[in-house]
Structures are given as structure tokens and as C-alpha cells.
Amino acid sequence: MRKTFAIGIGGAAGQGVATPGDIFAKIFSRRGLHLNAYNAYQSIIRGGHTFLTIRTGPEKVTNMGDRLDLLIPLNQDAMDRHLGLLTDGAACLYNSDTIRPGMGAPGVQLCPLPVSNLADVTRNKVAQNTLAVGAGLSMTGIGFQALEQVLAEQFKKKGEAVVSENIGIARAGYDFATANFKPFGWPLPMTGNRYAVMSGNIAMAMGGAAAGVKFYCAYPMSPSTGVLHWMASHARKAGIMVRQVEDEIGVVNMAIGAAHAGVRSMCATSGGGFALMSEGLGLSAMMETPVVVIDCQRAGPSTGVPTKTEQGDLWQMLGAGFGDYPRAIAAPLDIGDCFKIIPEIFNIADRFQSPGIVLCDLLLSEGRLSVDPKDLDFGPRIDRGELITEASLASGVNGDGAYKRYKITESGISPRAIPGVPGHTHTAASDEHDEDGVLISDEFTNPTKRRAMMEKRMRKVGGIEAVVPPPVLWGPRDADVTLIGWGSTKGVIEEACEILTEQGISANQLQIRWLVPLHGDAILDILRHTRHTIIVENNYSGQFARYLRSETSFVPDGHIRKYDGEPFMPHHIVEAVKEQLGGKSKLSVPAHEILV
Amino acid sequence: MATAPAATNHVAMSDLKGKVDPDWCPGCGDFGVLAAVQKALVELQIPNHNVVTISGIGCSSNFPGFINTYGMHTLHGRALAVATGVKLANHELTVLVTGGDGDGFGIGGNHFVHGMRRNVDLLYIVMDNQIYGLTTGQTSPTSRLGMKTKSMPFGSVEAPVNPISLALAAGATFVARGFSAEQKHLTELIKQGIQHKGFSFLDVFSPCVTYNHDNTYQWFRPRVKKLEDETGYRPSDWMAAMEKSLLWGEEIPIGKFFERTDVPPLHGAEPVLDDGPLVHAGIRIPEDVTRAFVEELM
Numbered sequence: 001m002r003k004t005f006a007i008g009i010g011g012a013a014g015q016g017v018a019t020p021g022d023i024f025a026k027i028f029s030r031r032g033l034h035l036n037a038y039n040a041y042q043s044i045i046r047g048g049h050t051f052l053t054i055r056t057g058p059e060k061v062t063n064m065g066d067r068l069d070l071l072i073p074l075n076q077d078a079m080d081r082h083l084g085l086l087t088d089g090a091a092c093l094y095n096s097d098t099i100r101p102g103m104g105a106p107g108v109q110l111c112p113l114p115v116s117n118l119a120d121v122t123r124n125k126v127a128q129n130t131l132a133v134g135a136g137l138s139m140t141g142i143g144f145q146a147l148e149q150v151l152a153e154q155f156k157k158k159g160e161a162v163v164s165e166n167i168g169i170a171r172a173g174y175d176f177a178t179a180n181f182k183p184f185g186w187p188l189p190m191t192g193n194r195y196a197v198m199s200g201n202i203a204m205a206m207g208g209a210a211a212g213v214k215f216y217c218a219y220p221m222s223p224s225t226g227v228l229h230w231m232a233s234h235a236r237k238a239g240i241m242v243r244q245v246e247d248e249i250g251v252v253n254m255a256i257g258a259a260h261a262g263v264r265s266m267c268a269t270s271g272g273g274f275a276l277m278s279e280g281l282g283l284s285a286m287m288e289t290p291v292v293v294i295d296c297q298r299a300g301p302s303t304g305v306p307t308k309t310e311q312g313d314l315w316q317m318l319g320a321g322f323g324d325y326p327r328a329i330a331a332p333l334d335i336g337d338c339f340k341i342i343p344e345i346f347n348i349a350d351r352f353q354s355p356g357i358v359l360c361d362l363l364l365s366e367g368r369l370s371v372d373p374k375d376l377d378f379g380p381r382i383d384r385g386e387l388i389t390e391a392s393l394a395s396g397v398n399g400d401g402a403y404k405r406y407k408i409t410e411s412g413i414s415p416r417a418i419p420g421v422p423g424h425t426h427t428a429a430s431d432e433h434d435e436d437g438v439l440i441s442d443e444f445t446n447p448t449k450r451r452a453m454m455e456k457r458m459r460k461v462g463g464i465e466a467v468v469p470p471p472v473l474w475g476p477r478d479a480d481v482t483l484i485g486w487g488s489t490k491g492v493i494e495e496a497c498e499i500l501t502e503q504g505i506s507a508n509q510l511q512i513r514w515l516v517p518l519h520g521d522a523i524l525d526i527l528r529h530t531r532h533t534i535i536v537e538n539n540y541s542g543q544f545a546r547y548l549r550s551e552t553s554f555v556p557d558g559h560i561r562k563y564d565g566e567p568f569m570p571h572h573i574v575e576a577v578k579e580q581l582g583g584k585s586k587l588s589v590p591a592h593e594i595l596v
Numbered sequence: 597m598a599t600a601p602a603a604t605n606h607v608a609m610s611d612l613k614g615k616v617d618p619d620w621c622p623g624c625g626d627f628g629v630l631a632a633v634q635k636a637l638v639e640l641q642i643p644n645h646n647v648v649t650i651s652g653i654g655c656s657s658n659f660p661g662f663i664n665t666y667g668m669h670t671l672h673g674r675a676l677a678v679a680t681g682v683k684l685a686n687h688e689l690t691v692l693v694t695g696g697d698g699d700g701f702g703i704g705g706n707h708f709v710h711g712m713r714r715n716v717d718l719l720y721i722v723m724d725n726q727i728y729g730l731t732t733g734q735t736s737p738t739s740r741l742g743m744k745t746k747s748m749p750f751g752s753v754e755a756p757v758n759p760i761s762l763a764l765a766a767g768a769t770f771v772a773r774g775f776s777a778e779q780k781h782l783t784e785l786i787k788q789g790i791q792h793k794g795f796s797f798l799d800v801f802s803p804c805v806t807y808n809h810d811n812t813y814q815w816f817r818p819r820v821k822k823l824e825d826e827t828g829y830r831p832s833d834w835m836a837a838m839e840k841s842l843l844w845g846e847e848i849p850i851g852k853f854f855e856r857t858d859v860p861p862l863h864g865a866e867p868v869l870d871d872g873p874l875v876h877a878g879i880r881i882p883e884d885v886t887r888a889f890v891e892e893l894m
Contacts, residue, residue, distance in 0.1 A: 029894065070621040196893035206889060212879030215685055234889060238881050241684050241868050246710040250677040253707075254672065257650075257681025260668060261689070265681070283671050373894070378886040382879055389875075417691055419666035419682065420873065422645045427660045427667030430653070438615050439661055439669070 001502060002495070004057035005140065005188060006065050010082055014046040016126045020133045021052045021070065023154065025197050027137065027146045028056040029370050032191030036061040036491075037368040040566060040596035042304045043222070051076055051596045058189050061370070062334060062491025065569045070139070072132045073099060081595050083108075090184065093135050095128040097121075111135065111181045116170040127169050134173030141187025144174050152323065165590070168522030183466050198336040200364035201226025201268075204294055207342030208266045209238045210378045213292075215242040215258035215265040216249050224268040224296035248273035252280030252293065260289045260428065262389065262418035264346055269296035271313045272303065273319070276443045281355045282321030285457065287404070287428040288383075288416065290343070290356070292350035297361040299565045300498075308565025309362035311487060311538040314515065314547060326352060326412075326460040328468070329358040329516040333488030335369035337513070343380035348467065352460045353416055359515065361538070363567045364388045372490050380381060385418040388417035388424060404435040408452055412459030460513040461517070468514045470522030475508030481577055482530040485537065486512035486544050489568060493536055496573035503574070505581065512544070520552040527554055534558040534580060536573060558586045566592040601701050607641050609634055614662040625802030625813075626656050626723050628776030633692065633721070635779075636786035645716070647690045650679045652699040655730045656723035656802065660758040673704030678712040680862075681844060686875040690790060691718035692798040698728045701757050712766040712795050713831040717861035719789040719796045722759065723776070725804035726811050733807035743810055760841035760853055763797040764834065770796035771837065771854040775820050776803070777813055778850065786850065794861045801850075825850030831855045 007024060011017045021037060028035045033056045040049040053064045073079035079099050083092060089109030096112030104110055113135060113246045120128035126584070130151075137147050139208040148167050155163045155574075198206075205227045209214060216235075218228040228244070235242040241258070244310030245251045251267045259265035269277065274295045284291045285379040297313045299305035317329050328348045332338040341358060349356035405426040406413040414435075417424035427433075431441035432450055440446050473482070475497055485493045510526060527533060533556040536543045540563040548554050558580040562568055568590070605611075612634040637647065642711045647665035651657035653672035659668030666689075670678045684737050700708055700722045709719070727745065728734040734747035738759065742751040753871035763771045770792040774782040782800065789796035801820070803813050823829050823840065826849075830836065863869050871877070 023625070034889040050824075058640070179755075193677075194894060196890050200894050202893070209881055209886070209889070214874040214877060215681065217681075236868055237885050237888075239868060239874075239877055241866060241874055243684070246706050249674065250707050250710070253677035254681040254684075256670075257668075258685035258874075259647075259677035259681070260678070261682045261685035264879075265685070275889075280673055280674070284676075287668070287670075373890050376890055378883070379880060412849045418686075419648045420646060420875070421687060422643070425644050425664055425666050427649075427669055429667075429669035430668060430671055436615060437667075439658070442658070443618060537683075 001156045001498065002057055002059045003186065004055050004061055004065055005069050005184070005186065006053060006067060007070045007072065007136065008051060008053050008082060009072045009074065010049065010051040010078030012046070013041065013044050013048050013050050014247055015074045016129050017050050017052050017083040019126070020129050023055050023133050023147070023150050025368065026241065028054070029195040029197045031142070031188065032193035033058060033188065034061045034195065034370045035197065036063060038363070038567065039366065040594070041307050048332065049081065049596060050303050051078070051594065056188065058191055063495060064567065064569060066569050070136055072136065074129065076100065085594065091139060091181065091184070092558055093132045095326065095419050106261070109182055111177070113173065113176065119169045120174055122156045124165065124169060128489070130166055130169045131173030134170035135177035135181065136172045139181055139183045140178040141183055144171065147174070150418065165218070188272050190491070193372070196373050196376070197368055198335060198371055199226055199366055199368050200332070200335045200360055201281055201296070201333050202230050203344055204268065204358065204360065205230035205340035205479040207339040207374065209234070210339070210380055211238065211346040212264050212382055213240060213266045213342035214263035215255065217245050217254050217267050218269065219248050219251050219273055220274045221270045223298055223365040223528070224270050224294065226365060227268040227294065248276040249280065252277035252291070253283070256280060256284050256287070256289050259291045260419070262387070264350070266292045266294070268296060270296050270298050271300050271316060274313065274316060278320040280537045281475045282323060282325060283430050284355040285321070285327065286324030286415070286430050288353035288457070289428065290353050292345055292356045294347055294356065294358040294360055296365040299563070303399070305565045307362070309538060309567055310563060310565065311361055312543065313359065314538070317359055318516070318547065322335065324455060324458060326354045326464060327357060327463055327516055328354065329357045329359055330514050331512065333363060333487065333490040333511060333513055335364055335367065336375050338364055339376055342525065343382070347381065347383040348464060351383050351414060352464050353385060355459060357485060361488050386413055386415040388415050388421055390421055390541070393421055400432055405437045406433060406435045406453065406456070408435055408456050411463050412456045412460070413463070457556065465517035470519035471510060473526050474509050475507055477508070477529065479506040479508040479531070481507045481532045481534060481581060482506060482510060482527070483573065483577070484510045484533060484535045486515065489536055489538065492568045492570055493573060495570040496577070499570055499574050500577060504579060505577065507577070518551050523548070524552050524554060532557045532581060534560055536560045536568070538562050538567065545576060558588070560588045560590070562590055564592050564593070566594070602713060607638055607643055609638055612637055612643055612664050614664050616661060618662045619658065620655060621806050623805040624655070624806070625725060625776035626659070628779060628782065629721060629723050629800055629802055632660055632764055632782040632786055634874045635783045636790060639783070640787055640790060642690050645721065646688070647692060648682055649692045649694060650682065651693065652695045652704060653694045653697045654696040656694060656696040657699055657805045667734065668788060673699055674707065675685045675699070676704060676707040676720065679821060680711060680714070680716045683716055683718055684863055684874070686873045687717065687869060690874050693718055693720040695722060696729070697722055697724040697726060697738045698736045703760060710801055712763055712768040712797065714862045715767065715769055715794045715859055717794055717863060719798060721786070721800060723800045723802035724759065724799050725802050725808055727804050727808040729804050729807055735847070740810065758841060761838060762856060764838050764841060769794035769856050769859050772798045772852045774798060774800045774814055775850050777817070778820070781850070788852065792855060793857065793864070819848045820850045821847050823828045823849050823853065
């Protein structure tokens with residue numbers, strides 16, 4: 001089992017949960033440790049309850065895990081909610097001036113910090129947070145110097161006095177813990193690596209920059225807004241035009257306009273905004289103008305639970321827009337993959353002149369992960385497809401005779417001239433049109449031409465399938481159980497497989513990254529040789545299970561689903577697998593024990 | 597279809613003739629708008645490959661198919677959003693947006709208001725016939741109070757929108773109204789709208805001879821009065837323009853209501869475009885810049 005250490009910090013929004021979280025994350029990643037952070041919060045600016053989990057360790061950490069080693073409750077509410085989660089060997093650091101501890105389980109160390117004795121609380125409102133960070137570091141066996149450096153960076157803008165005041169407070173917490181609390185049995189190691197800590201939203205935004213996106217627009221909508229924020233703050237350095245638009249209908253159409261004029265163009269939203277975009281997706285496909293749309297799923301339906309995660313938009317993506325048209329839908333497997341998937345899907349969108357959809361979710365969008373900078377390739381392969389520009393025209397490419405924008409070809413792909421290129425004027429229409437762009441929808445509808453154009457566009461479906469690799473099975477071939485997931489559940493299912501194997505149940509994993517094209521035949525080939533299959537997904541109705549069945553007629557032996565807004569933890573899957581292998585159930589809906 | 601580069605050639609009316617003839621009803625006001633746009637482009641000598649004509653859906657939105665420029669015939673109400681993207685990706689293009697009153701003031705109302713406040717550099721021509729034509733005659737946002745249509749057979753009880761006042765209030769930097777039967781006047785307004793650096797809004801009375809029997813050529817002719825003929829009218833005076841925009845009935849002003857040139861167009865306000873259009877920018881970001889992006893996260 002992977003050795004990890006997890007910290008939970010809980011408090012009200014506005015109490016400063018994020019800052020200690022950021023400090024810990026920075027210290028861990030600079031120590032060469034991997035980390036995964038997930039913040040459970042609500043749609044409130046002040047108040048409520050937020051709970052940040054940071055899990056770290058020398059090997060890859062892919063999910064929040066099952067165990068908390070250190071709890072830092074910033075108010076009584078957080079103490080009352082979470083102390084019961086701690087087990088033998090864990091500790092709870094709290095402000096003994098304001099918080100009464102509850103009854104910890106045997107072996108749980110309660111660590112009271114006399115905050116007003118250690119710091120001037122009238123001067124520094126977040127002294128308890130800083131003291132707790134100092135104390136926590138001491139208990140994990142990390143030297144004070146690391147904290148001193150991060151604090152200096154954190155408060156640099158506020159001046160030397162603020163820096164030294166905070167370092168002083170942190171030092172007091174550090175020393176108090178050294179003198180009074182028992183350190184953890186596993187001092188956190190150090191490795192020679194250094195990692196970047198990033199959210200999925202930042203990863204997708206940077207992935208866009210790497211892909212050569214020149215136009216990004218959005219309407220703010222949780223949990224996708226982080227993409228807009230990164231794009232907006234880095235736009236001028238990256239040479240990207242970023243616009244905030246009046247609504248998501250405007251967003252997708254503006255993005256299509258920019259793409260049509262010849263640049264790579266991207267936008268992001270969540271389910272509600274995507275619903276407004278669906279007519280635009282069809283426009284992209286009909287005009288054969290490539291655009292990439294990111295959907296960061298949150299718990300629906302309707303406004304739903306804006307700050308909670310779900311994989312509930314799959315059928316919306318599959319059915320977005322009316323009529324049949326080629327599209328590509330990819331679900332990133334982790335935060336690093338959020339970066340990689342953007343250039344990949346742009347190459348497909350550009351080459352096949354069709355919309356590309358990235359199906360992300362809150363868990364990845366707002367979660368944070370340590371990523372090796374070497375895995376952030378800002379020079380990926382770029383395939384703009386058959387594009388006619390003034391430059392390509394000058395080099396003699398595609399310069400022959402009468403131009404037909406929607407020329408019928410074997411691949412279904414027709415060379416695309418962008419506005420401004422002499423000799424290639426044409427109209428791109430949302431109406432059905434002939435090869436030369438002339439409408440066949442109004443005055444002279446023509447069943448033969450309509451059929452030919454429909455078949456031309458749909459031939460691209462086969463082309464897209466040919467360039468996207470089929471999924472592969474991870475783990476031993478003859479395992480007792482095969483867990484099937486898609487997108488963001490990759491890490492937690494992987495860890496559940498490891499735990500099951502340790503407990504004597506061999507498990508393997510089929511994780512789907514490309515939802516369209518699905519490669520149904522390849523999936524069937526894999527699943528034909530399995531013993532017991534269970535589909536794991538973060539929604540109520542088993543959206544992927546229904547999709548897989550519709551494409552392949554495959555019916556799994558069981559399902560594990562969660563739709564309470566919180567992500568899976570490894571033990572949820574492990575226990576459900578055991579329950580199902582024991583024949584007790586075919587559908588498990590694990591309860592989330594952390595009350596947030 | 598143009599098969600030879602026209603960049604160095606003289607632009608003639610024949611260069612701008614579309615692949616098909618308009619399918620509008622005989623007598624439709626939109627013919628006059630099409631002719632005026634073609635004349636304006638010839639008079640301004642703008643090569644057709646540097647023009648993008650973008651429309652939504654409706655009778656008048658079939659416009660891009662009837663003129664030989666780059667064209668986009670987009671979704672109902674969305675032409676301005678698409679056009680904003682086109683202009684920002686390549687601001688060297690001349691962007692014309694054409695459509696009807698239902699398309700622009702009804703389903704596209706949100707983009708209309710925001711396009712104007714953004715001062716996107718384009719000319720937006722609304723062929724305003726005060727009726728839904730392609731759906732065979734329903735009330736539009738500019739249909740007069742009391743007008744009987746298939747969707748409001750007992751007469752509209754909803755006040756119409758005033759496009760000129762709305763455009764002035766939303767911050768359009770060029771606001772004008774034309775009449776499709778006044779060719780020379782309309783052509784002049786189109787030329788000015790194309791040359792204006794910013795959002796140019798041109799509402800054109802373009803009578804529907806099939807479904808609107810109230811607002812006909814005969815109804816408009818004695819009523820329209822050119823602002824250009826009025827001594828002392830200054831289009832730089834926003835308050836005067838607003839006051840004029842409220843006139844309706846026996847006397848209806850046409851012409852340039854308002855123009856200001858002191859507001860930069862959207863593409864001129866964004867330093868990202870300082871080095872030229874995005875479409876000509878290199879796809880890769882310099883390595884020192886991307887390295888700094890990653891460093892921030894470490």
C-alpha cells in the first residue's frame with residue numbers, strides 16, 4: 001500500500017482555510033512529495049463549512065484517500081463534524097481558547113494550542129491558523145526553514161513587518177508542538193524531485209496555451225471559472241484574446257466565429273451553460289468549423305449543487321444539439337491529463353473540422369495535484385488539418401481552380417479556406433448546403449444532395465475513430481473483478497484495485513478516456529475475458545453503463561454509484577466490491593462519511 | 597465565384613454577385629439593401645475576399661448567399677456573437693452583419709445590446725420589416741401596438757422596441773436609419789457605417805410586401821424625412837439624437853442620428869492585438885514565457 005499522510009483543515013468560509021492549505025501544499029511539493037488536494041465547500045462567500053483535504057507521499061497520490069492523519073479544525077463546528085473520523089495514530093490540533101475537544105478514538109492525540117498565550121490575537125486574526133501550520137510541521141518532522149521561506153513569499157507584498165510577525169507566530173507554534181506533542185511515527189521524507197501544484201482548470205487553460213489557442217471566451221460558471229481566471233490573467237503574456245461574454249450562447253458562437261476566421265478557439269462552462277451551447281455545437285459541425293468546448297460537470301439537474309462534483313452530463317454531451325453530426329468527447333483521467341488532452345482534442349477537431357468536447361468535472365477542475373513539470377509539454381504536435389491560408393496558398397498548396405468549400409471527399413474532410421484568402425469566397429451555412437456552400441434547404445431542397453452531404457460529414461466519424469486509440473485493461477488479465485470507470489475516477493479506482501489485491505481479491509481496471517469514439521468492439525474484446533465486471537460512476541442512473549449497453553449490448557454484473565456530491569474514497573469501492581462478490585447486491589451506493 | 601485573386605484588381609459590381617439570385621418575394625425591401633451594400637463595397641473598393649458577411653436566420657438573413665464575399669449564415673439571433681469572434685480573430689477583415697428585426701431585437705436581443713457596448717468594429721444592418729416573414733407572418737419586436745398578425749390576431753398589446761433609442765442607450769458609436777427605397781441615401785449610410793471604426797448600427801425600413809400590410813412603401817414614403825436635409829442637426833449631439841429617435845408617426849427621421857469617433861473599437865483596446873491579427877500569430881508561446889507559467893505553480 002502506498003505510504004501517505006493526509007491533513008484535513010475545516011472551518012467556515014472566510015476563516016482562511018485555503019492559506020494553510022496552500023502553505024502545506026507548497027512545502028510538500030518542494031520536498032519532492034506528491035500531493036492531492038480536494039476542497040469540499042459550499043456556494044457561500046462567508047460562513048458555511050469548508051473542509052480541505054491534502055494528502056501527500058513520495059509516490060503518486062491520486063485521490064483524497066481513506067484516512068486522515070492530522071485534523072486542524074478552525075472552529076467548533078469543524079471539531080464536532082470531523083473528530084470522529086480520526087483513528088489510532090492520528091492527531092488533532094486545535095485552538096484551546098475557543099474550541100472544546102470531543103472524545104477522540106483510542107490512540108488519537110488531542111493537541112490543544114493555547115493561542116492567546118502564544119500570539120497576540122488582537123493584532124493577528126488568523127494567528128490560530130499560522131500556529132497550527134507551525135505545530136503541524138513540527139509533528140511531521142519537517143524543519144522550520146521550509147515554512148519560513150514559504151511565509152516570506154506569501155507575505156512579501158505586505159512588507160517586512162508582516163513577514164516577521166507571521167514567521168514569529170509560526171515559530172511559536174512549531175516550538176510549542178516540539179515541546180508538548182508527540183510527533184507522528186512517520187516523518188515525511190524528502191526526494192530530489194520538484195513538482196508544480198495545479199488544479200485541473202489551470203491544467204486545461206495551460207493545455208490550451210500549449211495547443212496554440214488564440215481565442216478563449218466564457219461566462220463565469222462554477223466549477224469552470226478557474227479556466228477563465230487563468231486565461232484572463234495570462235492572456236497578454238500568452239498572446240491569447242480572452243473575452244467574458246453575456247451568456248453561454250454568445251460564448252460558443254463567438255468562439256466559433258474566431259475559429260472560423262482561422263485561430264484555435266476554446267471555451268469552458270458547466271452543465272447549465274453547456275445546455276445553452278448545444279445549438280452552437282451543431283453549428284460548428286454543420287459549418288465544419290472546429291471548436292473545443294470544456295464542460296466541468298457539477299451536481300445537477302438545473303442549478304443543482306454548484307460546488308459539488310458529479311459525472312452527470314454524459315448524455316447531455318452525447319445528445320447535444322439536434323440531428324446527427326460527428327463529434328469527439330474526451331474525459332481527462334487526472335489533472336495532468338487535463339493538460340495533455342487539450343492539444344490532442346484540438347488536433348482531432350481541426351483535422352475533422354468538427355466540435356471537440358472535454359468532459360471534466362469539479363473533482364478535477366478544482367482539485368489540485370502535484371504534476372512533474374516534465375509532463376507539461378508546451379510544444380505538442382500540432383495538426384491544423386487541411387487549412388487554406390494566404391501562406392499555404394503562396395506555397396502553391398490548394399490553389400487549383402474553382403474552390404468548393406464542402407467538396408465531397410472519401411474522408412469527408414474538405415479543405416477549409418479562411419476569410420481573407422483571395423479566390424476562395426464562399427458562404428458557410430447552418431442550413432444544409434451543397435458542395436459549393438449554396439443552400440439546398442429553402443428553395444431547391446434536393447434529397448440526393450442532402451443525403452450526399454449528410455454522408456460526407458458522417459464519414460468523418462470513422463476517421464476520428466481511426467486516430468483515437470482504443471482503451472486498454474490495466475492490471476492482471478485474469479482478475480477476480482474488473483472495475484470499469486471513466487474520466488476522473490481513474491485514481492480512486494486504481495487505489496481500490498491495489499487495496500483489493502492486498503486483501504486477496506485480484507482486481508483490474510478498464511478506464512475510459514475517449515467516450516466518443518468509444519471503440520465498442522475493443523471494449524467487448526476486453527470484457528469477454530473478465531470474471532466479474534462492475535461499473536463505477538459518480539451519477540444516479542449509471543449514465544456510462546447505459547451508454548456502453550446502447551453501443552455494445554454489454555451488461556455488467558454490478559454497479560457502484562455515488563451521487564451525493566462528494567467524490568469516491570477508495571474504501572467506498574473496496575467495500576462495495578466485496579459486498580457484490582459476496583452476492584449481496586448488484587448496485588451499491590456508498591454513504592459519504594465526511595459531513596461537509 | 598471568384599477564381600482569381602482580386603487584391604490588385606478593380607472591384608466591380610459583377611465581383612459581388614452571389615452564386616444564386618435572391619429568393620425574396622418580388623418587391624421585398626431586402627433587394628434594395630443588397631444592391632446598396634454591393635454599391636457601397638464597389639465605391640469603397642474593398643476586395644470581396646476581405647469582407648465577411650454574417651447573418652442569423654430569417655428572410656433577410658439569407659443575404660450572405662446572395663453576395664459574393666466570405667459569408668456565414670449562422671443561427672437565429674447569433675450573428676453578432678459570431679461576428680465578434682471573427683473580428684477579434686482577424687481585425688483586418690471588413691465585417692458586415694445582416695439580418696431582420698426578429699433575429700436582431702427578439703432572439704438576438706442580448707447580443708445586440710452587448711455588441712454595441714463593446715464597440716465591436718462592424719456594420720450591423722437590420723432589414724426591419726416589423727414582422728416575422730419566413731415563419732409566415734407573426735408579430736415582431738418592432739410590430740406596432742395594435743397590429744394584427746397570425747400570432748396576435750386581436751392586435752398586439754405589447755409596445756414595440758425602439759431600435760434607434762436602444763442603440764443610443766446601449767452605447768453604439770454610429771446609429772443610423774435608412775429606407776430601402778432611398779437607394780442613394782442608403783448606400784451613403786452603408787459606406788459611412790463601414791468606414792466608422794466601431795459598432796455601426798443601421799436600421800433599414802425594408803417593407804415586407806407579403807405579410808405586413810401596415811408599414812408599406814406607400815406608408816413610409818410621405819413620412820420619412822432625411823436628417824441630412826435638416827439645417828443645424830449635428831450627429832455628434834447624443835441628446836439631440838435621442839430626442840430625434842423618439843419621433844414616429846407623421847414624420848419619421850432617417851439618416852445618421854449619431855456618431856462619435858473618440859471611443860476605440862474593441863480590437864483597438866486590447867494590447868494582445870498590438871502585433872497584428874491573431875490569425876497571423878505563431879502557434880507556439882516562447883519557452884521563457886511557458887517556463888514562467890509553470891514556475892508560478894512551484
